[in-house]
Amino acid sequence: MIDALPLWLAILVSVCVVVGAGLTMAGCLGLVRFPDFYRRIHAPTMGTSMGGGLILLASAIFFTVTGQRLVIHELVIFLFVTVTTPVTLMLLARATLFRDRIEEARETPPSDEAKD
Amino acid sequence: MSQMILDWSLFASQLMLGVGMLASLYRMVRGPRAQDRILALDALYVVGLLLLVTLGIRTGSTIYFELAMLIGLLGFVGTVALAKFLMRGEVIE
Amino acid sequence: MRRLFPHPVLTGVLMVMWLVLQQSIGLGQILLGGAVATAVSLAASPILPERVRFRRLLSLLQLVAVAGIDIIRSNIAVLLILINPRAEPSAGFIKMELQLTNQFGLAVLACLLTATPGSAWLEYDGERNTVLIHVLDLADKDEWIATVRHRYERLLLEIFQ
Known part of the structure; x- marks a missing residue:
C-alpha cells in the first residue's frame, strides 16, 4: 500500500492538510489576539468550516486512493462538526448577552424588552 | 519521495495544530470570563479531533475516525451543557 | 404510510448516515439502517413541531x-x-x-x-x-x-x- 504511493496523491493530500491546519491554527491564534468575546466568537469557525473541511477532505482522498474503495465517512464528521459548532456558539453568545445585560456592560445591545 | 513529502507535510500540519491547541489552552487558562474559557474549550475539542484525523492519515489506519467522532460528540454535548449552565446556573448570585 | 414515516426527510438522512458509517450498501445494512432510521424518526416525532418541506x-x-x-x-x-x-x-x-x-x-x-x-x-x-x-x-x-x-x-x- 505504502510502496505504490503516487506523487500526485502525496502532493494533493499534503496541500490540503497543510492549508487546513494553517487555517485552523490561524483561528486559534485569533482566540488569543481578539480583544473581546464577541470578536473571539468568529475565530473558531475558521477551524470548523474550511480548516476542518480541508483536513477531512485530504483524509477521504488518501483512504479512497490507497484503499481502492470509496471512503466517505469523513463526510459524517464534517457535517456533524459544521452543524454542531454554530449551535454551541449561538448558545454561548446568548448566555453572554444575558450575563452582559445583567452586569450592564458597555457596548452591549439592549434587549427589546428593556427598550419598551 | 512521495512518502517523504507526505511525512513532512503531516508533521508540519500536526505542529500547526499543536500550536493552535496551545493558543486555545492559553485562552482557556487566562479567561478572563467563563464564556471565553468555554469558547476556547470548544475550539480545543475541534483541534484535537483534527489532530486525530491527521494521525489517522499518518498511520494509514481508519480506527482513529471512531475516536474523532467520539470527541466531536462529547465536545458538542459538553459545550452545550456548559453554555446552558452559564444561562441558568449563575443567575442566582 | 404517513403514520410510519412522519418525517421522511429525517428518516432518509438517518439511513444514509447509517450506510456511510457502516461503509457498505449490502442488503442487511440497508434493512438494519432502515429499521433504525424509522424507529428514531418515530421516537423524535413528538418533539418535532412540523414537517420539513422543500419546495424547490x-x-x-x-x-x-x-x-x-x-x-x-x-x-x-x-x-x-x-x-x-x-x-x-x-x-x-x-x-x-x-x-x-x-x-x-x-x-x-x-x-x-x-x-x-x-x-x-x-x-x-x-x-x-x-x-x-x-x-x-x-x-x-x-x-x-x-x-x-x-x-x-x-x-x-x-x-x-
Whole structure:
C-alpha cells in the first residue's frame, strides 16, 4: 500500500492538510489576539468550516486512493462538526448577552424588552 | 519521495495544530470570563479531533475516525451543557 | 404510510448516515439502517413541531453553492485580518428584520451565518421577527443587511415558505 504511493496523491493530500491546519491554527491564534468575546466568537469557525473541511477532505482522498474503495465517512464528521459548532456558539453568545445585560456592560445591545 | 513529502507535510500540519491547541489552552487558562474559557474549550475539542484525523492519515489506519467522532460528540454535548449552565446556573448570585 | 414515516426527510438522512458509517450498501445494512432510521424518526416525532418541506430543490442546490463560496471568501477575509498585526476590525452589532418565519428556514439561516467566519447569529426575537447579528468587520451596515436579504433570505423563502 505504502510502496505504490503516487506523487500526485502525496502532493494533493499534503496541500490540503497543510492549508487546513494553517487555517485552523490561524483561528486559534485569533482566540488569543481578539480583544473581546464577541470578536473571539468568529475565530473558531475558521477551524470548523474550511480548516476542518480541508483536513477531512485530504483524509477521504488518501483512504479512497490507497484503499481502492470509496471512503466517505469523513463526510459524517464534517457535517456533524459544521452543524454542531454554530449551535454551541449561538448558545454561548446568548448566555453572554444575558450575563452582559445583567452586569450592564458597555457596548452591549439592549434587549427589546428593556427598550419598551 | 512521495512518502517523504507526505511525512513532512503531516508533521508540519500536526505542529500547526499543536500550536493552535496551545493558543486555545492559553485562552482557556487566562479567561478572563467563563464564556471565553468555554469558547476556547470548544475550539480545543475541534483541534484535537483534527489532530486525530491527521494521525489517522499518518498511520494509514481508519480506527482513529471512531475516536474523532467520539470527541466531536462529547465536545458538542459538553459545550452545550456548559453554555446552558452559564444561562441558568449563575443567575442566582 | 404517513403514520410510519412522519418525517421522511429525517428518516432518509438517518439511513444514509447509517450506510456511510457502516461503509457498505449490502442488503442487511440497508434493512438494519432502515429499521433504525424509522424507529428514531418515530421516537423524535413528538418533539418535532412540523414537517420539513422543500419546495424547490434547485434553490436548495443554489443555496449550498452560495454558502460554500461565501464560507471560502470569508475564511480568506478573516485570515487577512488575522495575519495583519495592525488591523483593528471595526466589529459591530446589526439588528435586522426578517420576512422568514419558517422554523427550519430560520435554523438553516442561523447555522449558515454562524458557520461563516466573520458573522455570528446572536439572538432571535420571535415576536418582532428581528434578529441580532454580530459582524467582525463591519464597514457598511446597510450593505450587510442587503447581503443577508438578497443572498440567503430570498433563497430560503423560496425553499421553505
